[in-house]
Amino acid sequence: MSDTFTISQLAAEFGVTPRALRFYEDRGLLAPARRGQARLYSRRDRARLALILRGKRVGFSLTEIAEMLNLYDLEDGQETQLRTALGKFRAQIAALEAQRRDIEESIAELHRACDFIETSLSERRERVVGRPVIGYAVMPTDRV
Amino acid sequence: MSDTFTISQLAAEFGVTPRALRFYEDRGLLAPARRGQARLYSRRDRARLALILRGKRVGFSLTEIAEMLNLYDLEDGQETQLRTALGKFRAQIAALEAQRRDIEESIAELHRACDFIETSLSERRERVVGRPVIGYAVMPTDRV
DNA sequence: GTTGACCTTGACGTAATCGTCAACCGGACC
DNA sequence: GGTCCGGTTGACGATTACGTCAAGGTCAAC
Numbered sequence: 001m002s003d004t005f006t007i008s009q010l011a012a013e014f015g016v017t018p019r020a021l022r023f024y025e026d027r028g029l030l031a032p033a034r035r036g037q038a039r040l041y042s043r044r045d046r047a048r049l050a051l052i053l054r055g056k057r058v059g060f061s062l063t064e065i066a067e068m069l070n071l072y073d074l075e076d077g078q079e080t081q082l083r084t085a086l087g088k089f090r091a092q093i094a095a096l097e098a099q100r101r102d103i104e105e106s107i108a109e110l111h112r113a114c115d116f117i118e119t120s121l122s123e124r125r126e127r128v129v130g131r132p133v134i135g136y137a138v139m140p141t142d143r144v
Numbered sequence: 145m146s147d148t149f150t151i152s153q154l155a156a157e158f159g160v161t162p163r164a165l166r167f168y169e170d171r172g173l174l175a176p177a178r179r180g181q182a183r184l185y186s187r188r189d190r191a192r193l194a195l196i197l198r199g200k201r202v203g204f205s206l207t208e209i210a211e212m213l214n215l216y217d218l219e220d221g222q223e224t225q226l227r228t229a230l231g232k233f234r235a236q237i238a239a240l241e242a243q244r245r246d247i248e249e250s251i252a253e254l255h256r257a258c259d260f261i262e263t264s265l266s267e268r269r270e271r272v273v274g275r276p277v278i279g280y281a282v283m284p285t286d287r288v
Numbered sequence: 289g290t291t292g293a294c295c296t297t298g299a300c301g302t303a304a305t306c307g308t309c310a311a312c313c314g315g316a317c318c
Numbered sequence: 319g320g321t322c323c324g325g326t327t328g329a330c331g332a333t334t335a336c337g338t339c340a341a342g343g344t345c346a347a348c
Binding site: 037056061063 | 334336344
C-alpha cells in the first residue's frame with residue numbers, strides 16, 4: 001500500500017471515474033500535488049476523497065461539501081471563524097439527524113409493506129383469493 | 145380540513161411550487177382528478193405527495209419513487225409480481241440502512257470536529273495561542 | 289523510434305428537477 | 319363589461335454533476 005496514488009488508482013479504489021476527480025479539483029474539493037503535469041494524490045487527498053464521497057452519499061452538494069472541507073481546513077482561525085464553523089457543524093448535525101428520522105420512517109413503512117405482502121402471499125397459499133392486496137392499506141391517508 | 149385541495153393549497157402546505165406538482169404528474173407520480181381543467185387533489189393524492197417528498201428527502205430519484213409507488217399500487221397482483229415487489233422493497237430497506245450508517249458516521253465525525261473546536265476555543269481562552277487548530281487531526285488518514 | 293498505456297486540458301453534451309415566462313381560460317366581484 | 323385571481327399548457331432556461339470526445343504530452347517497453 002503506497003503513499004501516493006495516480007488518478008486512476010484512486011478512482012478505481014473508490015469506484016468513481018478520473019473525470020470525477022478532476023471535476024472535484026476544479027470545484028476546489030481536492031488539490032493534489034503534481035509531478036510534471038500529472039496529478040499525484042497523497043493519503044491526505046485520499047482521506048479527503050472519502051469524506052467527499054460520503055458527503056455526497058448523505059445528500060450534500062459539492063458546494064456544501066467544499067464549504068465544510070474548508071471549515072475543516074481552518075488551521076489557525078480567528079475565534080469568530082471557529083465559532084462560525086462550530087455553528088455550521090452543529091447545523092449540519094441537526095440536518096443529518098432529521099434526515100435519519102426520515103430514513104427510519106421510510107424503513108418502517110417499507111417494513112409494513114413487506115409484512116403486508118408476506119401476509120397476502122400466505123393467505124393466497126391458503127386459497128383465499130380475489131381480494132385487494134396492497135392498495136393504500138399500507139399508506140397513511142391522514143397522518144402526514 | 146377539507147377533503148380535496150387545489151394545486152396551490154397542496155403546494156403551500158408542503159412547501160413546494162405548483163410547478164413541481166404538475167411536474168410530478170407529468171412523470172406519473174400523481175394523477176389528481178379534474179374539475180373541468182383544474183386539478184383536484186384528494187387525501188390520497190396528498191398522502192402520495194407526502195411519500196414522494198420523503199422519498200426525495202432520503203435521496204431517491206423521481207423515477208425510483210415512481211417505481212415504488214407503482215409497487216404500492218398493486219391491487220391484486222400475480223404471485224410473481226408480489227414476490228418482485230417484496231424483493232425490491234427489501235433491497236430498498238437495505239439501501240436505506242446503509243445510508244443510515246453513512247449518516248451516523250457523518251454525525252460522529254461532525255461531533256468530533258465540534259469537540260475539537262470547543263477544546264481549542266477553551267484553550268485559546270487560557271492564552272495558549274499560535275498553534276494549529278483543526279487541520280486533519282479530526283480527519284482519518286488511514287481508515288477509509 | 290514507435291507503440292501503447294496513461295495522463296493532460298478544453299469544449300461540448302446530457303439527465304434530472306424544476307423555475308420562468310408567455311399566452312390563454314373561467315369564474316367571482318364591482 | 320371589465321378586472322382580478324387562480325388555474326391551464328407549452329416552451330425555454332438554469333443548475334448540478336458529471337460523460338464524452340478531441341487533441342495532444344510523457345514515459346517505459348519492445
